[in-house]
Each structure stands twice: as C-alpha cells, then as structure tokens.
Amino acid sequence: MRLRKIAAAVLAAVTCTSGLIALAGPALAAPPSSTADDVQPFIIGGEPATENYSFYTKLLSNGRFGCGGSLIAPLWVVTADHCIGSVTSVRIGGTTLGAGETRSVVQQIGGPSGYDIALLKLGSPSAQAPITITETALNTGTAVRIMGHGQTCPTRGCGSAPNQLMQLDTSLVTGCTANFVPSHELCVGDESGAGACYGDSGGPLVVRANNRWELGGATSRAGRNNPECATAPSIYMKVPAFLSWIEGHTGDLGGDPGPGPGPGNCSGETFTGTLSSGSSAYQPNGSYYYSAASGTHRGCLTGPSGSDYDLYLQKWNGSTWATVKSGATEAANETVEYAGTAGYYRWQVHAYSGSGSYTLKTDKP
Missing domain, CATH: 2.60.120.380 (Jelly Rolls)
Incomplete structure (x- = not known):
C-alpha cells in the first residue's frame, strides 16, 4: 500500500480571470499556497505536439479543463486518481484545448490500494482510436514521450496554460524518492530544466513500439517533493502494472497482434x-x-x-x-x-x- 497522501477529489482547474492552471480544492476554488506534498506535474521545456494524438484526453469539470488522460477503449479513459471526483465530461483528440470529440462521464473509478490511477467510463463510445497499453519492458534508460496542456514555467502560478498541446521526449531514470514504488511507478526525466510541472496530471507517457505509440504511464507527482518543476524527476503510474485491475472493469482490451499479412485476402x-x-x-x-x-x-x-x-x-x-x-x-x-x-x-x-x-x-x- 502506498504511504503518500492522496488528496480527495482534487482537480486542477483553469481560473477564468487569470488563465492560470493550479490545483484546486472543492469546485474550482482559488489555488492554495504551494507545498512540497501537492506538486502535480505539467510539461516544461517541451515543444508543440507534432501530431494529433487521437487518444489524448482532456478532463473537464463543467466545461473547464483540469487534467489529462488516455483513451484505452471506446468507453474508457485512464487518468490519475487525484484528478477524479468532479469530472463531468472529456474532450478526446485534437491538439488545442477546445479541439476534439466531447463525451459525458458516467462513472469515476478510483484505483486499488491508494495508487494514483483511475478510470472514467464514458456515456457513449468514442470514435477516436484508443491507445494500446504497452507490453514493452519499461526499464531505466527507455526513451519515452510525455504530453499535456500544463504550465510551462517552473513555479506555481508563474504563467498560463498553453492552448497548444505540448510534448517532451525524455527517458526513464533513477532518483525518485517521494515514496516511490518501482513495481507500480515510473521515474521520468531529470534535473535538466525540462520535464513535468503543475497542472494536468493523469496525462499519458508513451513509448514507441510495434511502429506506433503505446501507453506506459499516467502523470502522478514530483519525484522528490520539489515545489519547483523540472529540478528533479517526476513520478508516473506504470499503467501496464494495473492491467488486471483495468480489465476487471473494462473487459479484455486485447493484446498486440502484430501486423496482418496484407490487403486483398478477403472475399465477403x-x-x-x-x-x-x-x-x-x-x-x-x-x-x-x-x-x-x-x-x-x-x-x-x-x-x-x-x-x-x-x-x-x-x-x-x-x-x-x-x-x-x-x-x-x-x-x-x-x-x-x-x-x-x-x-x-x-x-x-x-x-x-x-x-x-x-x-x-x-x-x-
């Protein structure tokens, strides 16, 4: 069981008057003062998304953006547990905050044993292509990509969230100490000034495998309880470690079958x-x-x-x-x-x- 605190029903929210992304308490309240215990990651030092990630999901609370997530089946999104509680809908696909396909959320399921992972069930199937949960080994040194709409400067409230989806190519590292559980979590990035920062936790960490992007992680928290972003690694939930729990709710998501033999072999x-x-x-x-x-x-x-x-x-x-x-x-x-x-x-x-x-x-x- 995890030892770290998980705030109940915490959702990062956009403040209309300032456009700042911050952690909120109940119902889009003003952000509290920063503490090392509640750092939630965003993308810093990245670049605008170079492609349309059909699986990338924006979690909305009464229409306002809060967290990220990943579409893993037509009716299911995986995200961070601390993001759920007031999610009313999602927007799937697209590279800007307003783009994508909107679906209502009818069920929010918290993760097992206090882990920072959760599932959202949609009111109707998404037409966007879901991402496969990877079977690739996620070892130290593995090249990965993270993405999100989060704060792009390192201190809380220092700037507005970008309308453009941002991405960062980085790798799995060692050095996470904030109650890090290596069997179920990933340590990502380093102290180079690029990495995750305040804002939409729950967003995807992807790895290139089988000539496509596959899902490896979901953004969770700072790796050393640092209040300033990109000065230490970030911690992501290792999504493949929760596959049995996920499929207990979603049903069989299927494995990686590899490519077919080519077109033209069907006659119906x-x-x-x-x-x-x-x-x-x-x-x-x-x-x-x-x-x-x-x-x-x-x-x-x-x-x-x-x-x-x-x-x-x-x-x-x-x-x-x-x-x-x-x-x-x-x-x-x-x-x-x-x-x-x-x-x-x-x-x-x-x-x-x-x-x-x-x-x-x-x-x-």
Whole structure:
C-alpha cells in the first residue's frame, strides 16, 4: 500500500480571470499556497505536439479543463486518481484545448490500494482510436514521450496554460524518492530544466513500439517533493502494472497482434468511406454485426497511397466495445484476422495520418 497522501477529489482547474492552471480544492476554488506534498506535474521545456494524438484526453469539470488522460477503449479513459471526483465530461483528440470529440462521464473509478490511477467510463463510445497499453519492458534508460496542456514555467502560478498541446521526449531514470514504488511507478526525466510541472496530471507517457505509440504511464507527482518543476524527476503510474485491475472493469482490451499479412485476402462484404487525418469510421455502415457461431473474422483494409490507416476489430463485452485484434503498422493497408466466439462485432478504420478514401473487405463466420 502506498504511504503518500492522496488528496480527495482534487482537480486542477483553469481560473477564468487569470488563465492560470493550479490545483484546486472543492469546485474550482482559488489555488492554495504551494507545498512540497501537492506538486502535480505539467510539461516544461517541451515543444508543440507534432501530431494529433487521437487518444489524448482532456478532463473537464463543467466545461473547464483540469487534467489529462488516455483513451484505452471506446468507453474508457485512464487518468490519475487525484484528478477524479468532479469530472463531468472529456474532450478526446485534437491538439488545442477546445479541439476534439466531447463525451459525458458516467462513472469515476478510483484505483486499488491508494495508487494514483483511475478510470472514467464514458456515456457513449468514442470514435477516436484508443491507445494500446504497452507490453514493452519499461526499464531505466527507455526513451519515452510525455504530453499535456500544463504550465510551462517552473513555479506555481508563474504563467498560463498553453492552448497548444505540448510534448517532451525524455527517458526513464533513477532518483525518485517521494515514496516511490518501482513495481507500480515510473521515474521520468531529470534535473535538466525540462520535464513535468503543475497542472494536468493523469496525462499519458508513451513509448514507441510495434511502429506506433503505446501507453506506459499516467502523470502522478514530483519525484522528490520539489515545489519547483523540472529540478528533479517526476513520478508516473506504470499503467501496464494495473492491467488486471483495468480489465476487471473494462473487459479484455486485447493484446498486440502484430501486423496482418496484407490487403486483398478477403472475399465477403465490401465497405468504402473517406477519412481526414485523425478521424475514424465504423463498419458495417456506422453500426455492428452479430456472429451466431465461432470462427474467423477477417478484415482487409486498403487506404490511400502514402497514408497510415489502421484497422481494429472490436467486440461488445456487455458494457463496452473492447478491441480484440488490430492492425496498426505505418502502412496504408492492413489485414486483421481473429478467431472469435459468437457475439456482436464491429470494425474501426482510423486515419492515423493522411486523408482520403478507403476500401474495407470483410469476412465473418
């Protein structure tokens, strides 16, 4: 069990009159004076986001931005436990505070044994492409990327939150001492003047694996209880360490299947559509299909030349659409094959980069 204090129902909020991001107590109160015990990380020394992260989620309290999170399934977002309590909706995707797809939040689930991790259940499925929780070993020295809309100067209240999503390439390090639990937490960054700072905790730490971004962590706190940002490492929750707990609520999120054998191996129904970069569509025809028997589901996607289109097969588990197989290489074409039991299924086509028309051929049992 963790020893550090976790403030109940704490949410970082935007103060309308000043535009400053700060930790708030109940219902968007003015920020308290800084103490080493409540430092919450933001991005400092980073750069504007170089791509549209479809999974990046902005947590809102009555429309006001507070924390970050990551879409891990159409109905589920993972974030920090200290961010929940007054979250009313989320905005998914987009690289500015006002951009993205808005969904209501119908359930907020705190993490196990006091760990700073939480789940949000959405009122309706997101059309954005979720991020896969990585199976890659997260060892000291691993290159990672962090992101957020947080304060970009090192002391509390020293500047406004950027409208533009910021990112920072850094690595996993040693040196975190603030009740650090290495089996369930990650130590990130160093004293170089770049790292996390006050604001939207809960945001993603991602690692490049299988030719895509995969989720490794969620922002938690300062690594040495430092009140000044980017003077020490930051602590992130190690999301893969909580996979069993997560899937206990979401159902099976599916593993990493690797790329399919290529397009053109399907002979059943054909669906077409047009996507812009960062958008998604569901087939058949924005709906789903029922398979009465066990057998093989196969999808063959052909995307525009020079694009990166991805294909996901999702199954309804009674409460949410869970991705059971995916093709997410850097190519325009993907093939996905899955041996499944009877149930409801749908295909998600996602334009990771590039725009244009696609063709999806499908087979089912």
